[in-house]
Amino acid sequence: MLEKIGTFHFVTESYLLDFRGRVTIPMIGNYMLHAASNHASLRGFGFSDMTEKHTAWVLSRLAMEISRYPAMSEPVALYTWIGEAGRLFTQRCFELVDAAGNPMVYARSIWAAIDMQTRRPTPLDVEALSVYIADKSCPVEKPGKISPVENETEGVPYKVKYSDLDINGHLNSIKYMEHLLDLFDLDLFTAKEVKRFEIAYLSEGRYGMPLTLHRKETAPDKYNMAICHEGKAICRATASWIVR
């Protein structure tokens, strides 16, 4: 049996950093999808294994807490393991560490499986997943309820484009993050940084779909966000900022 905790190594790439010279939240999301995808494939429940059963993994929620953003050409390691496995949802945890082993990011994600025909949730193979549950600490608050802000804000219009689509023809989960973070002004990114980012995917965005992007400060330095289609949220998120 493979070890429960998967380890993946990355070196940050200069041309993928933001204007601060730091890895972005969507890029950290990409590292996590890489690790999740490979950790699952190697253990018999990856993309292809799911496709064979006419099912697909769907990311339902993700919460990440960032104590330090990786800098240029920095080698990092990402650990991933299964935290819990239920009939409809499984929890996958992540720890991103620097070369000295110091934690930089912790994250907790919730995944469901859907039937590719009906697009409805389908039961998970709890037994197979449970084999890989690791008893490792993941000090990140569980993804919680995010209160709506779409009715109190006007919203920025956005239409789903070719480059937003994933292999299923839906708005890519990383692109949701990108569009939401683009709601913040550059001055905020200069003065502060996001210490906690949380996102809940509610339904699928499709090509050409007219969306509205919403953002509201609900407490000092804490913003709730939503992406809506015809007034109904397809995604909610929250970002907490801190001066460093």
Next chain:
Amino acid sequence: MLEKIGTFHFVTESYLLDFRGRVTIPMIGNYMLHAASNHASLRGFGFSDMTEKHTAWVLSRLAMEISRYPAMSEPVALYTWIGEAGRLFTQRCFELVDAAGNPMVYARSIWAAIDMQTRRPTPLDVEALSVYIADKSCPVEKPGKISPVENETEGVPYKVKYSDLDINGHLNSIKYMEHLLDLFDLDLFTAKEVKRFEIAYLSEGRYGMPLTLHRKETAPDKYNMAICHEGKAICRATASWIVR
């Protein structure tokens, strides 16, 4: 001395494919930037070497010809080498091959160095670069002149956002490609694919800059594009489509 031709291996990632299950042109661009950046660093003229001299590489032009797009979880190898080295411009070539060694993509790119203070072109170290000129065939037509289309088309407005910015605070070279390809309708991506894509970077996009994106079919299945700021092109591109 390191070999002249650098080789870089990738495995395409399912969550980064487009709706056709194929690697996108911007993703191929990312592979090329990765290879270029590492090939240069290992040979003493990378990002950090340039920064020490208060200079930076700037991608000026890129033309790629794609005979086959990498599919899901496909292992590919990317070769890169220097084609020519002049006082102000150097030419870098690329060949992307599949696991059997069959060429899938060829590309030719033109790079300049700029002084980081003045943002003006600065002479290259022709001697150092010339050591690595490889005599390998790169069957892709040189990037040429792209005729303007901005005066004949209305243009789609776009404002530069946080996620568009690179480490220098300018519109990321890959993001230009992404925004330009988003000008095409999904039906076209379904029926045809781009066999040649060419882009010329003319000046830097900055945060909040209001841009207009232009596209015009100049011959059957051949489109010229432009990104303009206040009516002046900051980028021109062309895409030729083919039925496969």
